Amino acid sequence: MFAEFVLVDGGWEHALDVALANPGVIAVTRDGDRFGGPSAWRAGPQGSSVVTPRRWPTRRRRPTPAEMARDVAEAEVEIARQRLAAARRAS
Numbered sequence: 001m002f003a004e005f006v007l008v009d010g011g012w013e014h015a016l017d018v019a020l021a022n023p024g025v026i027a028v029t030r031d032g033d034r035f036g037g038p039s040a041w042r043a044g045p046q047g048s049s050v051v052t053p054r055r056w057p058t059r060r061r062r063p064t065p066a067e068m069a070r071d072v073a074e075a076e077v078e079i080a081r082q083r084l085a086a087a088r089r090a091s
Contacts, residue, residue, distance in 0.1 A: 004082075
């Protein structure tokens with residue numbers, strides 16, 4: 001089974017929100033941050049420290065329902081774009 005990878009524009013905070021709102025998605029940023037999926041989460045490029053979901057601080061501000069809906073919609077659009085690109089390459 002392959003996880004869905006989504007390139008998230010914006011900072012690690014946005015990628016984290018996308019991953020939390022979409023459990024089947026692995027959100028990555030251009031800076032190398034990676035959140036979601038079964039492996040350890042990472043803020044920063046390869047070789048930097050890792051953060052697991054259980055160790056994430058609970059004092060972090062929770063996103064509003066509107067922010068979560070936006071993040072879900074953006075992730076769904078990105079997944080659809082990736083699937084469309086893959087279908088075009090396959091044909």
